[in-house]
Amino acid sequence: MKKNYLEKNKPEHLIKDAKLLVVNYPKVPLTVDCVIFGFEENKLKVLVIKSDLEYYKEHYSLLGDIVKDNEELDEAAYRILKERTGMNDVFLDQVRAFSHPNRHPGGRVITVAYCSLLNINHHQLKIHDNDLNWHSLSDLAEMAFDHKEIVDQCYAWLQKRIQEHPLGFNLLPVKFSLRELQNLYEAILAVSLDRRNFRKKFASMDLLIDIDEMEQDVPHRPGKLYKFNFEKYEKSKRKWIGIDF
Amino acid sequence: MKKNYLEKNKPEHLIKDAKLLVVNYPKVPLTVDCVIFGFEENKLKVLVIKSDLEYYKEHYSLLGDIVKDNEELDEAAYRILKERTGMNDVFLDQVRAFSHPNRHPGGRVITVAYCSLLNINHHQLKIHDNDLNWHSLSDLAEMAFDHKEIVDQCYAWLQKRIQEHPLGFNLLPVKFSLRELQNLYEAILAVSLDRRNFRKKFASMDLLIDIDEMEQDVPHRPGKLYKFNFEKYEKSKRKWIGIDF
DNA sequence: GCCTTACTATGTAAAAGGTACACATTATCT
DNA sequence: AGATAATGTGTACCTTTTACATAGTAAGGC
Structure with a gap:
């Protein structure tokens, strides 16, 4: 469902002016992180992976990736989910952006968190690189970056959301x-x-x-x-x- | 309230590695747009300003600005609100990010929408540049960029939010x-x-x-x-x- | 086959909360 | 003084929530 906010037949020079403006905007590296919840053994779990940054060696992190040029945030989130779990018929909701300047040791990176729920048994994790696994939410202590904070906020989002929408059925058979x-x-x-x-x-x-x-x-x-x-x-x-x- | 996600005493080379990684991330121009609601004559109003882009001449737009280097999104939103209305003791909540690749005629710009409510009479708009004014929500037809969509989503956010939190008192004497x-x-x-x-x-x-x-x-x-x-x-x-x- | 275990299935009474509705009162305006 | 346009209040009904207990059934061990 593509929207087009550009009106037709605008003179070229107006577009050029707009482009000249935007070219001078400061630019920021942008990523998407997915908080994917599952349910197993009566416990709420979250999909995590070992950070591939040496800086955060042995820490778990969320599934995330950079947002590509001209990629919508939603697209990026679905892409990540697909790449990591093979699933593509799953809902995914934007929760919020996180922008602390020190959240990434490599410099400023802004991330947008997405939340999804999926049935652990519907799907085997194909990729076991970097110890991708379902981790119990209750004993998720330290995480790389600000990912613990992101998980906490997504969990609060989920608690609220599940009372108003039938999300839970995505976690069950x-x-x-x-x-x-x-x-x-x-x-x-x-x-x-x-x-x-x-x-x-x-x-x-x-x-x-x-x-x-x-x-x-x-x-x-x-x-x-x-x-x-x-x-x-x-x-x-x-x-x-x-x-x- | 600054958080510091960086652990102390990490070796320099790890930071260097992280920086090398981030340097190669694609970068995106990022803005913040504020949807500021007010209430007057029994109508819900929203603060708008004529777009200074020739491309959207005579269209209203939201109060927005680029996010500066190393500025948090919240900070940027408060800065904009302060610059435009002189107010700084006001709450401001992040609603969500908008990322359609064509939302800006000058090329890709991602924006994060913030929502605030303030009492119209508590405060005179000092700046009347670009026809800054309170516009009735009900007859806000066309807007620049995807700002109408942003307003609609913030309005939905507000409707929900005001039923669960005492936000309304910010709009009243x-x-x-x-x-x-x-x-x-x-x-x-x-x-x-x-x-x-x-x-x-x-x-x-x-x-x-x-x-x-x-x-x-x-x-x-x-x-x-x-x-x-x-x-x-x-x-x-x-x-x-x-x-x- | 019988007993134990561990769960499923169901109903009711009391309390709390939401809805619909009507009338007396009080400043202001003419 | 009377008309107007609000404020302020109470009650009966219905719906929803809460708290709580007993009977039934499949499985497993003996």
């Missing part, structure tokens, strides 16, 4: 039990929820499809499996009004 | 009546609200201080004036949990 769904919410929000009320809440939304299958290979009574009704959700997005602070 | 407060919410959310329920809601939050004064110079029965209890609010920020989509 297509068919999931209510228990799995609740575990996910409990892990992300770091709270414990009442099971009956949780189920009632989702029942009242009427967005889960009972597919008449049962869990397999669980060491206890299996629960029913559901799918999320994305179609119905898309149709019924509502504007939320309610002052509350 | 320090002492305000409940009617003014309600008008503000109605204007921003573009809905009409029941007066009794609106008052009840704010009464139950217990964040308004009845200052025992009355409106002056209104052509009807004057209402009570209130102040917002920022102190109490700061102390009692709560974590909101509630799945809803």
Whole structure:
């Protein structure tokens, strides 16, 4: 979906003037960093990789790369995700830019953070260079650059976002039990929820499809499996009004 | 509040390596644009200025400027606000970056949008260059660059944000009546609200201080004036949990 | 086959919060 | 003095949230 903000038939000299202006703008190295969350063993995980900067040897960093000439930020983020995980049918949201002048030891580099959630089992990490791995969010201590701060802000973004949008289903198998769904919410929000009320809440939304299958290979009574009704959700997005602070 | 991500005592050669790396990064011109909302005559307004680019002659644009070398984005935004309005004790939030390659006729320029709200009467615009003025949001049609899109996204950001944070008080006089407060919410959310329920809601939050004064110079029965209890609010920020989509 | 275990599934009562709605009051203006 | 245009307040109803307990079922060990 390309937009074109340039009006047609503007005289050449106006464009030339504009170009002359921009040529003198200071320029900054710009990167994109992706915070990719996954969920496994009832823990929220984040995809990290060993920094290839000697300066940050043995520190983990986010998946990031420079933004190419004439590349949109979104494009760059999708490219990075694709290159590293092979996935391309995944949503990716811009969270914010980070611009501290000392955030990179090599000089000023501004980065824009993107956030994505994906199902760990849907996809094997093909590249194992630099120890690419899913790391538990809870024991992610030091990271290269300001990446810990970026992760923290993306986590806060996620906590808020998942309460208002059905993001969580990207982290689960297509068919999931209510228990799995609740575990996910409990892990992300770091709270414990009442099971009956949780189920009632989702029942009242009427967005889960009972597919008449049962869990397999669980060491206890299996629960029913559901799918999320994305179609119905898309149709019924509502504007939320309610002052509350 | 400066952060320092650089660890002490790293060998010089590591820094040199990092610098060599960054030197080869592609570089992009970067700007900041401020979407500054105000409220007057029961209308939400936005501060705009005639574009000084001949290419966009007679089009309004946002207050923006390049980001200087080694300047943080936040700093740049505050600088612009200060330069243009004289204000410096105002909050300013980053909304997001815009990166379409054709958004600027002079070539690729990435911009980061910031949003702020300020009280129109607290402050006279000192500079009237380029027709700097408060423009009604509702009849802001064409703008230079992608600034209309930026305004739209910041407006959406504001609508959401004002329901969860007491931003609105930045747009009102320090002492305000409940009617003014309600008008503000109605204007921003573009809905009409029941007066009794609106008052009840704010009464139950217990964040308004009845200052025992009355409106002056209104052509009807004057209402009570209130102040917002920022102190109490700061102390009692709560974590909101509630799945809803 | 029976018992234990560990989970699933479900309902109800009380509290809190949101919505809809009407009437008396009080400054101002003429 | 009366008309006007607001302010200020209360109640009944409905919806949502919260807290909480018991019955049912598959698996696993004996």
